Amino acid sequence: MNPTIKNFLKEHAPVKILTAYRAFANGYPALRRAALKQARRFERTYSKPSSKGAEQVQARMIFFAHQIEKGLSHMHFRYGFGKRPLASLAKEMKMYRAAVPDYRSSQSYHCALAALHEYVVRHEGHEEALQYVKDLFSEETWHEIQTEQSNLGGSIVISRDSKQNNANLPFKELSENRHSIREYADQPVTYEELLPAVQLAMRTPTVCNRQPARLHIILNPETIGKVLAYQGGFNGYKEPPALLLITADNAVFMAPQERNEGFTDGGLFGMSLLLSLEREGLAACPLNTMMKEGAEEATRKLLNIPDSENMVMYVAVGHFPDEVKTCVSHRFKASDIITVIQ
Ligand SMILES: Cc1cc2nc3c(=O)[nH]c(=O)nc-3n(C[C@H](O)[C@H](O)[C@H](O)COP(=O)(O)O)c2cc1C
Structure with a gap:
């Protein structure tokens, strides 16, 4: 071996080992520790049937x-x-x-x-x-x-006519009048109808512009029926004409502390998409993808979701019927959720 290289290695080997060790420790062990800590905090604080807080x-x-x-x-x-x-x-x-x-x-x-x-x-x-x-x-x-x-x-009534001018509404009105709609007109939704809303939602900001959101569009009624049966939160409603699945691709993340970022960025994308669909005059309802292990595995297999992607949420989409009822879903006041840190 070239003596210069040999000397260099001799001198730098401990540094290399340290660097390699640091890279290892910041990798899977750090990911595991952080995920466990997060799981424990969730376990301590979530709303169990017995919690009295x-x-x-x-x-x-x-x-x-x-x-x-x-x-x-x-x-x-x-x-x-x-x-x-x-x-x-x-x-x-x-x-x-x-x-x-x-x-x-x-x-x-x-x-x-x-x-x-x-x-x-x-x-x-x-x-x-x-x-x-x-x-x-x-x-x-x-x-x-x-x-x-x-x-x-309770419930409120929404009419299709009230949505005709949505593309011209100012943001405040568009946002205040958007509601989750779970029953749709008997009319298919096409890829071409969805695309402008998806294109607008691409303006969603993401961490370092890495854009982890991916969208799986399901238009086959049989597949929609099967995945919603696994999902479990849409029981009692007719299948929507279109079902969108937002996922986040872990391949764009670079460190263990970014492990939840896909849910943040994917969630932001979801909100943009909901407002964009509303702007396009399409009725929609976000649906959770927080399934138990078996249902999640079956869904991933059925939809052929790549291993690198986490499911963030579904969005059911259809055309507004002439009239439809939906939930009031009253919100807290802004001051109820604010803590001002001095
Ligand atoms: C991530 C997410 C998951 C949801 N999951 C479901 C669901 O599984 N079933 C359902 O009927 N509604 C679901 N919803 C809709 C909520 O019930 C609805 O957004 C909430 O009541 C507020 O009402 P609004 O969307 O009409 O303003 C979900 C909403 C979000 C944001």
Whole structure:
């Protein structure tokens, strides 16, 4: 060996070993440690059925009230729907009253009351269903439900005509009038109709402009039916004419600390896409891809999703029917979620 190289190696070998070790330690072990730490923090703080913290109970109360809103917004109303979510909502509202002494001034509590109020009003004359709800609540809460005046929960009606001018709406109006639509006109959606919305969503910012979002467009009704059966959050609705799957490609990321970035960038892409679809006058609903292992594996196989891609969300797309109902899905006030750090 050339003596100069030999001397160089002799002198630098420890540095090389150190560099190699650092590269190794910053690789898989760091990824594992960070992922485990993240998993433990999630486990400590998420809303388990038994957690009694006000935030956790509120999340479950909103979740079950939203199930009722979904049932109320079905085009083909099913009398007596939702026995299980009604019972769960009653339980969570009780827990909420225990966790939040000032529950009467909580908008989330009124969302639940308003959804239940609409449930009761629309079941007038259906004594069995009404009796079922009444039996779930104390006399005081039953009175609150009956006398609830707010429109913070329940269903609203959207018409196709109201969407004709969407391409000319200012951002504030477009954003305020977008709602998740789960029932569509009986009309196919084509690739060509989707493309302008996808092209506009390409303006979404991403980390260092690496653009991890990928879009899988599913137009085959049989495949849509199969993947939505795995997805599980669209039960009771007819299959949408188009289903889009947003994924994020891990191949664009460069370090363990970027492991969640695809969900951020993919989520931002999803929001842009929803607004772009709305601008194009197409009805849409984001759907989660947070499936259990078996369902996720089956979906990946069915759709042939590359190993490098994480699923971020689906978007169901269709044309607006003449008239459709959807959930109020009331939002917190901005001040409810702000912490000002001095
Ligand atoms: C990531 C994500 C996942 C969602 N998953 C579902 C779902 O599985 N089923 C469903 O019916 N709605 C789903 N939704 C729609 C929400 O219920 C809806 O966005 C929320 O209630 C707010 O209502 P809006 O979209 O009408 O403003 C999802 C929304 C997002 C953003």
